[in-house]
Amino acid sequence: MLGCDEVQRDLSDYLDGRVGFWRRLAIRMHVAMCDRCGPILRSLRRTVDLLRAMRDEPAAAPGPEEE
């Protein structure tokens, strides 16, 4: 059984389909049962979805402290 640290380290690759079959299965099982990693995977997926949606959004002006 994978630990939370191992799973969280791989979640980004997992979302991209860049982990092997057995690793993917182990992550999926862990995430289904883990109260910490499940929400992290969901919020990471949402983050990536939002980033992809930005492709067709005009860039916002940076904050005043950045210019």
Added chain:
Amino acid sequence: MRPAAHGASIAARVAPAATITDEVVRSVEPVLYGFAMRAVRSDALARDLVQETFVAVLEGRSSFDGRSTLRTWMVGILGRKIVDHYRRTRREVLTDIPPEPEPLDAFAPPGSGTEARVDRKAALRVIEQSLGRLSELERMAVLLCDVEQMDRAAACEVLGVEAVHLRVLLHRGRHRLRKALEDAGM
């Protein structure tokens, strides 16, 4: 003058080299400007980099082979210019260890009955702001691979990093943005 319209639909066309006219190149300007703004966080610098990209594109349009979209090809050129800019100005390797993130500005929490679209808009705003708190390489990795959805090999080439390094950059950048959303209660 700020680009008036977003040219994503035009920019997404696959155009063989012979059809890359000045007009077509100009149609990608809003896309390039948006990418540059997100990457360098400065209007003036973003405009300079986009202009440099136009010069490079117009001089080198014959090298466009049509395997990627015109947008992706031009974003790749712009990405290399941004990385070059970082290297020139820092005189050192790109920052890969970001400073401790500062607290995000307060965002109005979604009220009862708030449309999901409004939540999404607020979440996008948090991400836009938080991009500025990533390291340069993390930000570029996220912009190229997630926002522009560029092929990993092409992104590695733009950034001058190995595939393993790119994966680490994406992992860190995505998690920092995820944490920013979480901190903002989203």
